Amino acid sequence: MNDTQSKYDFIVIGAGYGGLSTAALLAKAGKEVLLLESHVAVGGCASSYKRKEFMFDVGAxxxxxxxxxxPLGRLFKELQINPRLEKVNPGMIININGDEVIRHAELNDWIEESENKFGGDQKSFWREIHRIEELGWDFVDKNRSLPPVNFMDYLRIANPSNLKFSKLAPTIFKNFDSLVTKHGLQTNSKFKNFLDEQLLITTQNVSSDAPLFTAAMGLAYPAETYYPYGGMINPAKLILESFRKNGGEIKFKHRVSSIVQKSDYYEIATQNGKSFKTKHLISNLPIWNMVSLTGGNIQKYFQKQSGYFDFAWGAFAINFAIKTDEEIKSPYYQIHLKERIPYLNSGSIFVSFSLPDDIERAPEGWRTVTISSHTDVRNWENISEVERSQRKELICSKILNEFDSIFPDSTNAEKMYVLPGSPDTFEFYTKRDRGFVGGIPHSIKKSLLRMPPNKTPFENFYMVGDTAFPGQGTPAVVLGALNTIERILD
Ligand SMILES: Cc1cc2nc3c(=O)[nH]c(=O)nc-3n(C[C@H](O)[C@H](O)[C@H](O)COP(=O)(O)OP(=O)(O)OC[C@H]3O[C@@H](n4cnc5c(N)ncnc54)[C@H](O)[C@@H]3O)c2cc1C
Structure with a gap:
């Protein structure tokens, strides 16, 4: 059949973890689904790419x-897939001026370490964080109609079985500082600085503005950090396999260029001149991208959302392969910078290594490395190409100097493929408007409940991904996918 005449029951735009999971779950439920992806691979910001015998992660x-x-556990169970993930302990190591803070997976070990390194009695502080986190996961597991968008949703939330979650309500509106103060740790500036750098990589915000709820979820995560063998793309490949096995169809190199609402269907055009019709539409694209793809009331809706949530971070990332036998205690390091690096807006860099036995990523004796940090996208706009490459080169050399000073064996080690990426690189590969990545920063000023809902006001039109509820990170976008499916199939 000619693509121009193809009519689908469901079209999903974008095969990041949000769109791919939604498409696979729909196919599993027996729906006829077409997935349109602009790139040549799945996974979006949490994908990987190959250079000869090395596999590098794009961002996440x-x-x-x-x-x-x-969320990911539920998805894998539903699709009956079993990606090779390794729980790492320590979940992360934080290097502050040469001193290593070890984020042990076991809570009591971590509390002891944190008290030793930062001082003060922190037991009740960390226990409260983990209580909020446990309750949070339980709440989102039992409540699939979030955020509420209609009367029925409110009724479901008002269910008496939700009473036990009522203590979570204030945590959505209070900032994280309130918890630090409650436990008498607010004057400990070294500890507060540590918390801010941890929060920046999980909530995209600092403790004075990050909501207590999402901050607690983010701070608890190094207790449960999983390393994917073969790269971030591997679980996505298994999800894709399940999608195809259940009859789903994916078209790579199909970048959507317009979405038009007709009487009882949507017409989707792609840049390569194809056109598709669908009754149900699910978009995995950031809200900012949706403005230029739509018209009329739909465009006004996304203009309003984009105007309200008008900021997200950009990322600077470097990939390289290194020949080293140096023993590394965790694949994940957060390194506090000795001095600020120009054009980076964070006091730390996040370093991820491949594990020595992960030969899908690097041959024996070699490791792949991904280093990333936050940058304001405005640092990269309206500059010449010459200026852009000079800035990239400068940041690259400063990051590599910092890396070599922390891992001394690496100074003289052979490095291959030093590949830097700035927001324009992310924009080029993921098509995310302005290179805004990592989703909408969580903020008490812009409540979690105001985040763009998965169900839009337009008939049979849904949003998933890190600019829709509940936001950023692979667990969150998969949760958005699971909630969306529940709404569609309900
Ligand atoms: C540097 C960095 C580090 C991170 N670290 C972590 C981490 O360690 N753990 C974690 O869980 N999260 C991490 N994140 C966040 C996480 O990667 C994202 O929140 C998540 O992957 C977003 O998934 P998504 O499905 O919303 O969107 P995306 O991954 O952006 O996927 C969108 C997809 O849509 C496609 N697309 C775009 N435009 C079009 C179009 N017009 N037509 C068709 N297709 C289109 C893109 O090619 C892409 O495949 C990190 C992010 C970054 C940038």
Whole structure:
């Protein structure tokens, strides 16, 4: 059949973890689904790419939320797939001025370490964080109609069985600082700085503005950090396999260029001149991208959302392969910078190594490395190409100097493929508007409940991904997919 005449029951735009999971779950439920992806691979910001015998991660490097009641665990169970993920302990090592803070997976070990390194009595502080986190996962597992968008949703939330979750309500509106103060730790500036750098990589915000709820979820995550063998793309490949096995169809190199609402269907055009019709539409694209793809009321809706949530971070990332036998205690390091690096807006860099036995990523004796940090996308706009490459080169050399000073064996070690990426690189490969990545920063000023809902006001039109509820990170976008499916199939 000619593509121009093809009519589908469901079209999903974008095969990041949000769109891919939604498409696979729909196919599993027996629906006829077409998945349109602009790139040549699945996974989006949590994908990987190959250079000869090396496999590099694009941006994201860690998984969490894989226990059976958590989003990725639920997804894998539903699709009956079993990606090779390794729980790492320590979940992360934080290097502050040469001193290593070890984030042990076991809570009591971690509390002891944190008290030793930062001082003060922190037991009740960390226990409260983990209580909020446990309750949070339980709440989102039992409540699939979030955020509420209609009367029925409110009724479901008002169910008496939800009473036990009522203590979570204030945590959505209070900032994280309130918890630090409650436990008498607010004057400990070294500890507060540590918390801010941890929060920046999980909530995209600092403790004065990050909501207590999402901050607690983010701070608890190094207790449950999972390393994916073969790269972040591997679980995505298994999800794709399940999608195809259940009759789903994916078209790579099909970048959607317009979405038009007709009487009882949507017409989707792609840049390569194809056109598709669908009754149900699910978009995995950031809200900012949706403005230029739509018209009329739909465009006004996305203009309003984009105007309200008008900021997200950009990322600077470097990939390289290194020949080394140096013993590394965890694949994940957060390194506090001795001095700020120009054009980076964070005081730390996040370093991820491949494990020595992960020969899908690097041959024996070699490791792949991904280093990333936050940058304001405005640092990269309206500059010449010459200026852009000079900035990239400068940041690259400063990051590599810092890396070599922390891992001394690497100074003289052979490095291959030093590949830097700035927001324009992310924009080029993932098509995310302005290179905004990592989703909408969580903020008490812009409540979690105001996040763009998965169900839009337009008939049979849904949004998934890290600019829709509940936000950023692979567990969150998969949770958005699971909730969306529940709404569609209900
Ligand atoms: C540097 C960095 C580090 C991170 N670290 C972690 C981490 O360790 N753990 C974690 O869980 N999360 C991490 N994140 C966040 C996480 O990667 C994202 O929140 C998540 O992957 C977003 O998934 P998504 O499905 O919403 O969107 P995306 O991954 O952006 O996927 C969108 C997809 O849509 C496609 N697309 C775009 N435009 C079009 C179009 N017009 N037509 C068709 N297709 C289109 C893109 O090619 C892409 O495949 C990190 C992010 C970054 C940038």
């Amino acid at each position: 490097t860690t998984f969490s939320g894989v226990r059976s009641h958590q």
